[in-house]
Amino acid sequence: MRPYTSLLLTTLSLPGALSNFLGPIYPAPRDLTSSNSLVAAAWKNLTISLDRSLHGQSNSTLSEFNDLTFSVGLFSTRDSKAEKLQYHHAAPETRNASFGTQTVDGDSIYRVASVSKLFTVLAGLIELDLEEWERPLSEIFPEFAHFVREKSNTLDPIYDTQWNAITPFALASQMGGISQYGAPWTPDYLALYVLEPLILGTSSPEYNPATYGFPPVDPSDPANHAPCTTPEGFVGGICDPESYAEGASTNPPIALPWTSPVYSNNGFTLLGMAIANLTGKTLDDVYQESIFDPLNMTSSYSVVPPNSTLPRSVVAGEPQANFAIDNGLSKSSGGIFSTLNDLAKFSTAILNSTLLDTHTTHRWMKPVTHTSDLHYAIGAPWEIYRYEHPETGLVTDIYTKLGDSGSYGAMTLFIPDFDAGLNLITASTQATRSQQTLDLVQAVIGVFLPALTKQAARELEQKYTGTYVSATPGLNSSLTLTPSKIPTSPGLSITSWIQNSTDVLSIFYGSPIFPTKATLRPLITPHGSNQIAFRLATTPADPVLPRDPSNLFSAFYDADQFAQLGQYTYANLYIGEFVFEIQEDGRVSGVTPAAWVGRLEKV
Structure with missing residues (x-):
């Protein structure tokens, strides 16, 4: 009898295979900006396309943004240089403006509308x-x-x-x-x-x-x-x-x-x-003392910015009609002024839990309720989009807040699974501004998120794959990891696994503990930790088509691995967990199969 057989007597019956648990597909990538980064390459291609389209050299759909003044940029807690990946465009309306700036950059002051709710x-x-x-x-x-x-x-x-x-x-x-x-x-x-x-x-x-x-x-x-x-x-x-x-x-x-x-x-x-x-404070004091000052957001305001900032303020139309309006009591809903550079400070501080403790941040960045759209949920005040990766069908949640008021729009997007995101601010008196803001977000995220995913996959292969062996003399323990070749279950495949001279892989392979389609996927780990845990995750034998209710209940065990995580243990340690050691430069130096305790060094 195989060892796992008796375990089945005390657990749920598992028909078929399980699907992946909710969480990152790969560890967050550390390189978004070097000449070798797929993210940097994708961003360069996008900006070249924008340049050509906005200067009449191309008739692509990107040319629709010519009448929209905008600033868009990336951010990452793993690569601080990502904040330099920005693109700015001044529409003819701004270039010919009688008030405010006629060019835009990372320090241009916009109204951010309902992004204020996030503040x-x-x-x-x-x-x-x-x-x-x-x-x-x-x-x-x-x-x-x-x-x-x-x-x-x-x-x-x-x-x-x-x-x-x-x-x-x-x-x-x-x-x-x-x-x-x-x-x-x-x-x-x-x-x-x-x-x-x-x-x-x-x-x-x-x-x-x-x-x-x-x-x-x-x-x-x-x-x-x-x-x-x-x-x-x-x-x-x-x-x-x-x-x-x-x-x-x-x-x-x-x-x-x-x-x-x-x-x-x-x-x-x-x-x-x-x-x-x-x-017992004014709301202006609350913003200043709790957010602006601690994050050195010197170009952000909850009142109309001083006249000295007018030369770098984006004024769509007449100042008193659109820009220079103090929202009074409603500033908590839509009265904040900010810049792309300040929004990057704000965004990375949220992902880094700079102003909150980590547990509060994790609790905050979760849905509160569904909507009638299967791809859209609500938080406080998050508008959460569920992005399905076309190649794998896996889900990445994007936590956003949209701003849309008068001649100004904005959107901030957080991708917690990748410790990254983007900010967009727009201005225009054109009636098309609202839709163009969303169209531009769609265009940028359509380039950024796939590139981010591919860069993370590349870094996984470069840093995690290979053979790990025990440094203890006489102890025959080793683990070999390769990139998964299962399209719907990316991650790390275990191709060889010896512990204490025992071929663990041959014993557990094909069992509920280690199904044939199992791969290793990372769990959320606090930024700055020198360890990251991976868990065995699997894919459904027969994936459910979106919006197909025919097996809504009968496919429970195929639907979500949350019901099975941590079920199999030895000495109170998880059999399917592997803890990798990460050096300061991002290099992986070793791994410990949790239930077997012994550390294996990467060779």
């Missing part, structure tokens, strides 16, 4: 404790407490927001179900009707409620207005936190709390107010 959540994670993140808003804002008390016996879940069930964390993860609107994002027809004569001195049928058959209401009743869109609040230009909270308290919900993700700028205004309330 707000990070600042909150730094400043607030877990209890404060889960405190009901009715305990933070007296106006909400008053509303809850008034509705205690007459609460209508369709028309009354349950502020006693919504927390700052619910706001951060877009799970509060609260209204999207609130000045200045989404128009309310009554507010437009009331405000048009005051602002423009006209009264057009376009905003008259009677044009649409709306019933007459009392325009002086604050309950009929979005927060701070009453004539007094709007025209006076003053919206204090108390007035905003009072106006928001009567907003009807879009969904019940924690039932469905609902994007809400209003929610992030309230989140910023909550952080200020709980810390």
Whole structure:
């Protein structure tokens, strides 16, 4: 009887093979910038194509970005020089601008729109404790407490927001179900009707409620207005936190709390107010003290940048109409100004856990909820895209935050599996700016992520493959690793494995412990560690086609290896785990099969 047979008596039956566990496909690559790097080569080819297309030398689809001013660049915690891989383009609108810069580079100041939400959540994670993140808003804002008390016996879940069930964390993860609107994002027809004569001195049928058959209401009743869109609040230009909270308290919900993700700028205004309330600081001080100063982000602002920075500011159109706007209470939703170089500092600090501890970062960079799209999930405030590699079908999660407001757009993309990512900032008064921002992200990630994957595969082969032998005299132990030749299961294949003169491979090969399609894949390891653990991972015998529900349940054991990881052990150590030693220069010097303890040196 083979040794693994008895193990099956105490574990789940495993029909077929298992699929890979969620995690990196390869160890994060260390070389993104040298003349030998596949990433550098891919970036060079992309920038050459952009140059040709944007200067009329090519009719490729990249020429659509000619009217878009943009700055795009990479970052990596493994290769700090990656931040130098940038590309900048000034559209004719910017080159002929009367205000601001006429050229763009890594120090050009843009509005980053809703990427500001990422700053707000990070600042909150730094400043607030877990209890404060889960405190009901009715305990933070007296106006909400008053509303809850008034509705205690007459609460209508369709028309009354349950502020006693919504927390700052619910706001951060877009799970509060609260209204999207609130000045200045989404128009309310009554507010437009009331405000048009005051602002423009006209009264057009376009905003008259009677044009649409709306019933007459009392325009002086604050309950009929979005927060701070009453004539007094709007025209006076003053919206204090108390007035905003009072106006928001009567907003009807879009969904019940924690039932469905609902994007809400209003929610992030309230989140910023909550952080200020709980810390006793202004939000500007929170950003400055918790993020800008520690990261030396000297070109980032939560207020309109000083006039001295105008020569390097990207101004799309008239300054007062698009750029030089202080978002006031809504700055926590979309009021940050920054540069590509500062965003690189910000992004690498997140991946490096510079401002948070590693465990908090890992918990933060996880989904909170699904969406109706199988390739798209929501975090706090992450918008998470699930990239399926065409060659392997394996998944790489990309954690992003999109910014899109007025004449400015931005997107920051983190690829935790590779300790890398990219930032993009755009500006244009053209109506096509929003779509072009997404199209440009698609074009860049379509080049960057495959190149990153291939570079990681190359480094795996160069550094990890080969033969490892025991340095202990008289001990016959060795391990030989080669690149996997299984397209759907990349990684390291074990071609020979002797431990204490025992041919381990012949004993376990073909068993549930070591299926025939098993390869070694890395686990997430903290940056800076001199060790990295690999685990045996396998692929399904019959992969499930996307969106095919015919074996949704019957393929459970084929669907995800999470149910089986760490099941087979010896002396409380995992049989399928291999721990590699990494030198400071990235060289692999040895490996320890965990359950066999003895270290094997690379030869």
